[in-house]
Amino acid sequence: MNQNIERIEVFLDESKEPLQVLTGPPFKVTLDTRQIPDGPHTLRVVTTFKGGQVEEEVIDFEVDNLPGPFIDGIDDGQQVRGSVEFEVVSGDYAAPKSGGGLSIVGAVLSAVLVLGLVWFYFAFAPSAKEIVKETAAAPQEATAHEGAAGDAAAGKDVFAAQCAICHGANAEGGAGPALAGAPIVENAAQFDKIVKEGTGGGMPPFAQLSDKEIADVRAYLSSLGGGAAPAGEEAAPAAAPAGGAVDSAVMSEGEQLYLASCASCHQPNGTGMATFPALAGNANLADADLVIDRILNGKVPMPGFAGQFSDEQVAAVATYIRNSWGNDFGPVSPDEVAAKR
Amino acid sequence: MYRNDTVLPFFGVLFGVALWYMAYLDGLHIARLAGHTPEELSVGQLGLITFGIVFFLFGAIGYVSAWLEGSELRPGKHEPPGGAAPMVVIFVLALLLVGLSGLFVNAILYGLTEGPLKPAFMGQLSAAILLVMALLLIVYKKFFVEDEVLVEDEHSEVPW
Numbered sequence: 001m002n003q004n005i006e007r008i009e010v011f012l013d014e015s016k017e018p019l020q021v022l023t024g025p026p027f028k029v030t031l032d033t034r035q036i037p038d039g040p041h042t043l044r045v046v047t048t049f050k051g052g053q054v055e056e057e058v059i060d061f062e063v064d065n066l067p068g069p070f071i072d073g074i075d076d077g078q079q080v081r082g083s084v085e086f087e088v089v090s091g092d093y094a095a096p097k098s099g100g101g102l103s104i105v106g107a108v109l110s111a112v113l114v115l116g117l118v119w120f121y122f123a124f125a126p127s128a129k130e131i132v133k134e135t136a137a138a139p140q141e142a143t144a145h146e147g148a149a150g151d152a153a154a155g156k157d158v159f160a161a162q163c164a165i166c167h168g169a170n171a172e173g174g175a176g177p178a179l180a181g182a183p184i185v186e187n188a189a190q191f192d193k194i195v196k197e198g199t200g201g202g203m204p205p206f207a208q209l210s211d212k213e214i215a216d217v218r219a220y221l222s223s224l225g226g227g228a229a230p231a232g233e234e235a236a237p238a239a240a241p242a243g244g245a246v247d248s249a250v251m252s253e254g255e256q257l258y259l260a261s262c263a264s265c266h267q268p269n270g271t272g273m274a275t276f277p278a279l280a281g282n283a284n285l286a287d288a289d290l291v292i293d294r295i296l297n298g299k300v301p302m303p304g305f306a307g308q309f310s311d312e313q314v315a316a317v318a319t320y321i322r323n324s325w326g327n328d329f330g331p332v333s334p335d336e337v338a339a340k341r
Numbered sequence: 342m343y344r345n346d347t348v349l350p351f352f353g354v355l356f357g358v359a360l361w362y363m364a365y366l367d368g369l370h371i372a373r374l375a376g377h378t379p380e381e382l383s384v385g386q387l388g389l390i391t392f393g394i395v396f397f398l399f400g401a402i403g404y405v406s407a408w409l410e411g412s413e414l415r416p417g418k419h420e421p422p423g424g425a426a427p428m429v430v431i432f433v434l435a436l437l438l439v440g441l442s443g444l445f446v447n448a449i450l451y452g453l454t455e456g457p458l459k460p461a462f463m464g465q466l467s468a469a470i471l472l473v474m475a476l477l478l479i480v481y482k483k484f485f486v487e488d489e490v491l492v493e494d495e496h497s498e499v500p501w
Binding site: 111114115116118119120121122123124128129131132133135136137138208209210211212213 | 375376377378379380435436439440441442443444446447448450451455456457458459460462
């Protein structure tokens with residue numbers, strides 16, 4: 001590669017005379033910068049090849065042999081009193097070019113401190129917790145108050161389109177039971193389950209309805225209250241003796257007991273099976289004594305539950321079946337059960 | 342020969358966005374047929390979104406690569422440009438990163454002590470953390486890492 005080079009001339013700045021002429025390897029140039037003034041300079045390297053071709057390369061550089069004085073021991077703006085000792089470092093090659101820079105250790109420590117504080121703030125500060133609470137907390141009342149959240153007006157439309165053909169235009173009942181003011185409407189979980197899965201008997205599943213639409217229907221039915229006259233007239237005489245409001249806690253306990261001990265024969269939706277009678281829409285349930293007697297003593301092939309259930313449990317189951325699936329016969333008290341034991 | 346231009350990445354991003362849009366239209370169609378918007382994604386939507394993500398990532402990686410290395414590699418050492426502005430960007434991103442990490446810990450503690458969190462929140466937070474980390478690495482590589490490109494003889498005629 002070097003064989004083609006005839007000579008290399010090195011020029012400094014605008015000088016016509018070359019600083020050095022190199023004709024063979026090693027192509028090394030020594031430049032003593034102390035012989036030239038501080039400041040910007042240009043080095044021109046002209047390579048002449050054997051064929052006569054010339055190539056020129058220009059390199060700019062800066063000489064700084066005399067750095068300005070550096071004051072060590074007193075800082076700009078520093079307050080001093082008494083006798084002060086400081087050193088003026090001038091023209092020292094070893095002197096730092098600036099004394100105000102942050103050391104690497106200092107920079108790392110500062111970064112760790114700042115970032116650590118930010119992290120600590122976001123991890124543990126009460127105000128950051130508020131941020132999490134507002135942005136990330138799941139809405140707690142979504143399931144509990146779903147019924148209240150429904151839009152009754154929208155539910156009326158859904159009801160008219162999907163439900164009214166069986167349950168009547170005003171939910172007064174028809175091929176299906178009356179729903180206006182029925183206890184099942186207030187039991188959101190069970191209502192939704194029946195709508196989505198059907199009763200396994202007469203009512204088909206309505207899986208195409210969204211949770212929002214079901215909630216709307218529930219809100220609509222809830223808004224009707226017990227005021228649907230036709231259903232009220234029929235139910236009133238039978239329900240009147242029991243009277244009183246049904247305790248939702250008792251209903252819930254009754255539901256658990258019913259699902260555990262009764263649903264295998266009478267079915268979870270009270271539709272009955274084979275010789276086991278349907279409880280949904282069963283007018284015989286209006287007679288509280290009959291219901292209590294059946295639960296306590298059974299009737300072939302149904303076993304009695306007197307030995308398994310306490311008075312409160314029998315009352316809960318009786319209350320549940322008398323006020324579910326469209327039934328509205330009022331609660332049964334433990335005292336009534338105790339009287340029948 | 343080394344090509345690192347943005348033609349393929351452009352089409353990658355374009356296909357990715359198109360597939361996402363198809364998944365969205367599919368959702369609208371399903372909602373129209375069903376009469377309501379189902380909570381879950383359909384199999385078709387899952388497939389479209391998956392391939393959309395693949396194409397989008399392919400394109401995004403291509404763009405990042407083109408930005409970091411240029412469309413052609415040139416032999417030699419390449420000094421990083423450095424500078425104050427990238428330093429400020431890195432500092433801001435670092436602050437954001439530790440802030441988000443702190444929030445992540447806060448959310449874990451909140452979930453343990455106070456109550457449930459929105460199901461997607463932790464996922465979104467960790468995704469944001471990873472995104473900021475990626476941006477940090479990209480900016481650091483671009484402005485503060487020296488590059489050296491070496492030239493080697495080709496070992497075979499098979500281009501890959």
